[in-house]
Amino acid sequence: MALLRFLIIISISLTLAACDPYPKDPGHTLAQIQQLGMMQVGVLEAPPWTNQENGGGIEAEIIQEFADSLNVAIQWHDLSMHKAVKKIKEGELDLVVGGITADTPYAKEVGLTRPYLKTGDKKEDHHVMVVPRGENRFITTLEKFLAEHQNDIAAKYRGAHL
């Protein structure tokens, strides 16, 4: 019976999925970062989230901690949103930060993390980061890290707005 065959295929796939890192990156983003020991991060000018002048900011600090957790270094690229979107689509950047919110007009062109910090109910208060589309291993790794550190992030945010 077709239905039975379907159940068997699903169970085999699930077993396979459980063995390996799952979901995977179609473009091997995370594997490449780890292999090169280097993450390419685009930074917009958006204090207090990021600061192109002194390299500081809430998001810059968070991403530095994320890179530390992966044991890799970061190469920072200062640029505009427009350029950043172009570069992430071309695969030259792994991540873009800089006060980006869920209402970004580029949402249809790039991948976004889920909101890691909500300072209000509106979409413009939902803070996200820009990632390459469909690189789901990298995205889930980043999202898990952000979820585990959400109290820390909230504290940083309060600190910056005192």
Add this chain to the structure above:
Amino acid sequence: MFSASHDEYDQEQQSSLKKARVLEYVTILYQASIIFLMFKVLGTSQAMKTAWIEDCLSLIPPVCFLVSSYVSAKNPTRNYPFGFHRIGSILFLCAALSLLVVGGYLVFDSGMKLYERHHPTIGMKEFFGRDMWLGWWMMIVLLWGTFPPILLGRLKMKHVKPLNDKILFTDAKMNKADWLTAVAAIGGILGIGFGFWWADAAAAIIISVDILHDGWRQTNDAVTGLMNRAPKDVDNGYSDLPQKVEAALNAFEWIEKAEVKLYESGNLIFGQGCAYVKSDDAVSADKIRMATKKALETDWRLQDFALTLCSKDRKDD
């Protein structure tokens, strides 16, 4: 407004109708829950979007069945002398057209996603305090939407024959076949997880071709049904009812030959017969009444039948 009842149905059919109505109400409620849950986990997957639209479309047949089951029960009026049985066929045509149009659009949309090399982004999602990959949640919802409809489809199928209802038949068949959609969608999501970005669009194309196919077949069926073609049974073969009625009429000693034309009106059958008589002297009003009664007794679906006398001259034309 709907005070009239389906007096063409016997006891068993009345109970079938009641059960079928309950099943359709259950289907609508259940389908609504699936549509809500699917919407919660849609993400940016094209396969999920397509499966979700199919779930929305599958609300149409139950609604058509329920509306027509109430409206067609109304007795004929002076302005609607043939009754209201066709409402179902007309609603069915609208539903079939919507499948055809939406199916066509989705095939195009999914094809474009493949052409544009759309990489679906699926991240983490938390429900009920449990944080995991959204793809897993999608598969859970798809499974929830798979098995109960199969059961509902099987239960509905039992009432198709007694009621001779094509909408109910289509609905039951779609419910039973719906798991194919879930399989395709789950395959697509699993594929995304394995790093095959194209699995998503491929699954979406499979689902949308299935919708388009259903739409094409049903539109075909609905249009030809409304053209007064000869009646078909629910399993879609031409009914042998015209031959049966002709045989019943030919059995009368005063009828030399009978020709019968029948058509569908909703789930019922209407039509007319032409009797060529051996000699005009052999005909009486009573004999015609008897023959008409006999014809109507051939099958419960035959609810309106007019018998006229035809002259031999016309037969020779």
